[in-house]
Amino acid sequence: MDQTISVRVNDRSYDRSVEPRLLLSDFLRHELELTGTHVGCEHGVCGACTVLLDGVAVRSCLLFAVQADGRDVSTVEGLDGGTQALHPIQHGFWERHGLQCGFCTPGILMSLVPFLQENPNPTEEEIRDLLSGNICRCTGYQKIVEAVQLGARLIQEKSA
Amino acid sequence: MSTRQFGQPIKRNEDPRLLAGRALFTDDVQLAGMLHVAFLRSDLAHARIRSIDLGGAKERPGVAAVYTADDLGEYWQPGPLLVPPPPVGQLEFHPRTQVPLAKDKVRHAGEAVAVVVAESRYLAEDELDDIFVDYEPLDAVVDLEDALESGTPLVHDDLGHNINARGTQTKGDWAQAEDAADLVIRRRFHYDRGTAAAIENRGIVASWDDKSQQLTIWDTTQAPIAIRNGLAGMLGLSEHQVRVIAPFIGGGFGPKIMMFYPEEVLLAWATLQLGRPLKWIEDREENFYATTQERGQVHDATMALKNDGTVLGIKDVFLHDAGAYAPYGLTLPISSQCTLLGPYVVPEYHSEFTSVFTNKPIVTPYRGAGRQHGVFVMERLLDIAAKELGIDPISIRRKNYIQPDQFPYSNEIIFQDFTQLTYDSGNYEPALDRALELIGYQDFIRENQPRREAVGERVGISVVSYIEGTGIGPYEGARVTVEASGKVSVATGVGTQGQGHYTSFAQVVADQIGVAASDVHVVTGDTDLFYWGAGTFASRGAVVAGNAMHAAATKVRDKILKMAGEKLEAAEEDLELIEGRVQVKGVPQTSISIGELAVEANPMRGAVRPGTEPGLEATEYYGPERGATASGVHAMILRVDPETFLLEIEKYVVVHDCGTVINPLILEGQIQGGVAQGIGNAFYEQLHFDENGALRNASLMDYLLPTAADVPNIVSDHMETPSPLNPLGVKGAGEAGAIPVGALFAQALDNAFRDIGLEVREIPLSPNRLFELVTEASARGNA
Numbered sequence: 001m002d003q004t005i006s007v008r009v010n011d012r013s014y015d016r017s018v019e020p021r022l023l024l025s026d027f028l029r030h031e032l033e034l035t036g037t038h039v040g041c042e043h044g045v046c047g048a049c050t051v052l053l054d055g056v057a058v059r060s061c062l063l064f065a066v067q068a069d070g071r072d073v074s075t076v077e078g079l080d081g082g083t084q085a086l087h088p089i090q091h092g093f094w095e096r097h098g099l100q101c102g103f104c105t106p107g108i109l110m111s112l113v114p115f116l117q118e119n120p121n122p123t124e125e126e127i128r129d130l131l132s133g134n135i136c137r138c139t140g141y142q143k144i145v146e147a148v149q150l151g152a153r154l155i156q157e158k159s160a
Numbered sequence: 161m162s163t164r165q166f167g168q169p170i171k172r173n174e175d176p177r178l179l180a181g182r183a184l185f186t187d188d189v190q191l192a193g194m195l196h197v198a199f200l201r202s203d204l205a206h207a208r209i210r211s212i213d214l215g216g217a218k219e220r221p222g223v224a225a226v227y228t229a230d231d232l233g234e235y236w237q238p239g240p241l242l243v244p245p246p247p248v249g250q251l252e253f254h255p256r257t258q259v260p261l262a263k264d265k266v267r268h269a270g271e272a273v274a275v276v277v278a279e280s281r282y283l284a285e286d287e288l289d290d291i292f293v294d295y296e297p298l299d300a301v302v303d304l305e306d307a308l309e310s311g312t313p314l315v316h317d318d319l320g321h322n323i324n325a326r327g328t329q330t331k332g333d334w335a336q337a338e339d340a341a342d343l344v345i346r347r348r349f350h351y352d353r354g355t356a357a358a359i360e361n362r363g364i365v366a367s368w369d370d371k372s373q374q375l376t377i378w379d380t381t382q383a384p385i386a387i388r389n390g391l392a393g394m395l396g397l398s399e400h401q402v403r404v405i406a407p408f409i410g411g412g413f414g415p416k417i418m419m420f421y422p423e424e425v426l427l428a429w430a431t432l433q434l435g436r437p438l439k440w441i442e443d444r445e446e447n448f449y450a451t452t453q454e455r456g457q458v459h460d461a462t463m464a465l466k467n468d469g470t471v472l473g474i475k476d477v478f479l480h481d482a483g484a485y486a487p488y489g490l491t492l493p494i495s496s497q498c499t500l501l502g503p504y505v506v507p508e509y510h511s512e513f514t515s516v517f518t519n520k521p522i523v524t525p526y527r528g529a530g531r532q533h534g535v536f537v538m539e540r541l542l543d544i545a546a547k548e549l550g551i552d553p554i555s556i557r558r559k560n561y562i563q564p565d566q567f568p569y570s571n572e573i574i575f576q577d578f579t580q581l582t583y584d585s586g587n588y589e590p591a592l593d594r595a596l597e598l599i600g601y602q603d604f605i606r607e608n609q610p611r612r613e614a615v616g617e618r619v620g621i622s623v624v625s626y627i628e629g630t631g632i633g634p635y636e637g638a639r640v641t642v643e644a645s646g647k648v649s650v651a652t653g654v655g656t657q658g659q660g661h662y663t664s665f666a667q668v669v670a671d672q673i674g675v676a677a678s679d680v681h682v683v684t685g686d687t688d689l690f691y692w693g694a695g696t697f698a699s700r701g702a703v704v705a706g707n708a709m710h711a712a713a714t715k716v717r718d719k720i721l722k723m724a725g726e727k728l729e730a731a732e733e734d735l736e737l738i739e740g741r742v743q744v745k746g747v748p749q750t751s752i753s754i755g756e757l758a759v760e761a762n763p764m765r766g767a768v769r770p771g772t773e774p775g776l777e778a779t780e781y782y783g784p785e786r787g788a789t790a791s792g793v794h795a796m797i798l799r800v801d802p803e804t805f806l807l808e809i810e811k812y813v814v815v816h817d818c819g820t821v822i823n824p825l826i827l828e829g830q831i832q833g834g835v836a837q838g839i840g841n842a843f844y845e846q847l848h849f850d851e852n853g854a855l856r857n858a859s860l861m862d863y864l865l866p867t868a869a870d871v872p873n874i875v876s877d878h879m880e881t882p883s884p885l886n887p888l889g890v891k892g893a894g895e896a897g898a899i900p901v902g903a904l905f906a907q908a909l910d911n912a913f914r915d916i917g918l919e920v921r922e923i924p925l926s927p928n929r930l931f932e933l934v935t936e937a938s939a940r941g942n943a
């Protein structure tokens with residue numbers, strides 16, 4: 001039996017009728033065509049599918065779409081706040097070559113949003129600790145760490 | 161000329177789209193009326209198929225089709241042999257390639273047996289449960305040595321044995337070396353399997369349009385042109401009716417190379433049958449079985465030396481695990497055979513391999529591709545010899561390096577590009593010295609290590625060298641076009657999987673045309689936009705396609721200068737290209753934009769001179785006569801936790817030489833990413849097959865990929881010994897980071913446990929395995 005849900009994604013409301021077993025990742029990608037959220041393992045390890053649910057980073061492959069009913073989801077497509085401009089964290093990644101194939105990147109960016117809000121001045125160790133929840137097979141992480149450091153600085157400069 | 165962009169750390173053109181989540185990956189393709197495909201795969205590694213009962217799956221609502229091997233009729237054929245055997249003197253070769261769906265028998269766990277096509281992926285996967293395959297289980301061939309015993313089960317019954325190939329290559333006369341030796345060392349070395357584990361799994365979308373008679377395929381492949389040609393042939397279509405697009409790809413590392421994977425072959429066929437677009441996206445578990453893997457080898461190696469550490473010769477006899485099918489011919493064992501010789505003078509060499517079929521997933525090149533094994537054996541032999549001769553591991557390497565005046569240096573045997581293994585250029589000692597300096601070798605040995613050992617710490621250091629044959633042929637091409645807007649577009653056939661080709665190729669072209677790299681738009685991986693090419697593999701993109709770009713851009717530059725000279729009534733030598741304009745040197749008032757020239761080069765009326773080609777455009781091809789040899793030195797300091805045997809890499813240094821550098825930022829990224837994979841291969845990742853050929857750890861929960869907490873910061877530096885073989889002087893760099901890491905771990909661990917005489921002879925390791933090896937070594941010491 002399909003279930004009707006109403007989800008706000010990147011500040012836009014969507015009403016859809018879905019199978020209860022439909023994963024949130026599939027819902028975002030295939031029902032809403034927000035394909036920036038990627039899927040690398042579907043068992044909660046790689047972190048590529050990370051989105052924000054009411055502001056908290058979650059793995060969308062471990063949730064059903066129906067669990068997002070009545071809630072707020074943010075995905076990488078919403079990072080620009082509708083401005084079409086890159087977010088300071090994205091700038092950090094661009095400047096410091098924090099991505100190669102870019103497949104892991106949206107999940108990493110979404111993990112970083114709440115992290116840098118809570119922790120505007122993270123140490124390298126804190127950054128590495130946070131990143132250890134996301135697997136990147138291309139970069140070896142070093143440039144991601146540098147990207148996060150720059151991103152944190154850019155956020156501060158912007159709000160200063 | 162304005163500032164040169166070649167050689168600059170320019171940030172990447174492709175990034176904004178990727179960062180915004182707006183880049184197209186294969187699974188992002190959505191087509192109207194699209195159906196979804198799921199594969200029923202064998203749980204058993206080796207079994208006869210008695211019968212398949214579809215259990216009414218075909219009739220269920222939402223199911224469009226169910227196919228087994230019998231439904232394919234004539235289309236059921238083993239896949240092509242992708243690389244024929246090279247012209248190696250002594251060779252025995254029994255090719256067997258993968259089939260679209262198993263018929264009669266399955267040969268590895270995860271081999272596809274049936275296909276379901278349904279309205280959604282969920283439905284398609286549901287229906288797999290309804291299908292019942294009656295298997296007669298057979299004993300599995302898992303261990304390489306057991307595979308060759310008589311009376312052992314056969315992977316391919318018709319062969320009568322499990323030998324895929326045997327080959328011997330020699331240089332000089334090994335027997336002479338053995339006779340003349342002061343010391344002969346014999347050891348057995350093991351290297352086991354890992355998987356590339358790109359974060360994006362494989363995927364295919366295939367769509368046949370009956371009205372236009374066109375087949376379009378989006379494929380996570382590193383070689384779209386080869387796939388187009390192959391599929392067109394199999395399906396009886398013209399190559400012009402097939403378009404293969406390799407869009408953004410979430411990491412390749414080898415296994416996404418042209419394979420004619422069963423899924424590629426089946427989706428292309430099934431969309432023609434059903435007249436609807438089809439999508440298949442591999443899940444992570446399937447990736448562990450159905451995507452190819454690499455690295456199982458066992459080496460019995462012997463080295464002959466003089467007392468002063470001079471290497472006289474090496475004899476190496478090894479087994480190579482080909483898995484259930486071997487579409488890549490001898491590429492891997494030949495690569496191991498050649499890379500073993502490294503940057504050293506080895507006068508006499510005898511190398512003999514047997515490639516063995518096993519009931520395990522198919523083996524094809526994965527980043528490093530056979531080179532790891534060779535480097536591991538060579539570097540270990542040198543370490544062990546140094547220990548026995550009482551010389552230090554650095555001096556023995558220095559002593560045996562090929563000297564700068566010895567290039568080009570021929571090793572006489574045949575490389576994977578079918579030419580004689582000849583190093584184009586190199587200068588090894590400066591790289592070694594720089595690595596020693598960066599790692600702080602003397603200080604560590606003399607001061608740091610003794611001080612820390614005195615308080616019970618376990619710390620070790622290591623330094624290893626390697627070479628890498630890169631940039632092999634046959635060829636690539638590129639088309640460079642100046643558009644009316646003044647921007648430049650470039651098309652090439654190689655696919656790209658994160659290597660930054662959109663940027664590095666743009667840099668090559670930008671300097672010639674006098675525009676910013678950000679104004680050069682590179683298109684790769686779409687067979688409708690560039691017809692010819694081979695693909696991205698063997699660290700060849702920058703070398704082969706890069707030089708084709710350079711040639712095409714140079715030609716366009718000549719065209720621009722010729723036209724502008726006529727327009728501006730100036731001699732070509734007096735012109736310069738700056739920021740999208742051609743001007744008389746130092747006289748910016750007398751200039752014309754290249755966009756205007758492009759418009760004029762494509763006249764709509766009037767007559768042109770005979771022989772005139774329209775447009776500011778050129779297409780050029782480049783084929784190197786042989787590969788370029790990159791090299792490097794890695795050094796590491798590691799600390800072993802004496803309780804848990806977990807490792808901490810305290811310092812990691814890479815000094816590499818890949819010729820002229822196009823973009824140092826991208827190069828560093830390639831090196832760091834390669835090292836991270838090397839670290840995974842050396843200490844975290846191992847595929848555990850049980851005696852039945854079942855994979856015990858087919859998930860990212862159980863197969864450990866290194867995380868940000870495991871991979872250290874890497875200090876890197878580069879030397880530039882340009883390749884004399886190509887105009888840009890570049891050598892490839894895609895695999896270098898990953899190649900020597902196993903050897904590096906082994907040496908550092910031996911060093912940390914030298915008091916108990918630890919001698920690591922296998923990779924991958926793990927804390928558990930290290931504990932076992934240390935326990936054995938101490939027991940031997942105490943016995």
Ligand code: FES
Pocket residue numbers: 038039040041042043044045046047048049050059060061062
């Ligand atoms: S896809 Fe969700 S964690 Fe990997």
Ligand code: FES
Pocket residue numbers: 098099100101102103104105135136137138139359410411658
């Ligand atoms: S950039 Fe490819 S997986 Fe992270």
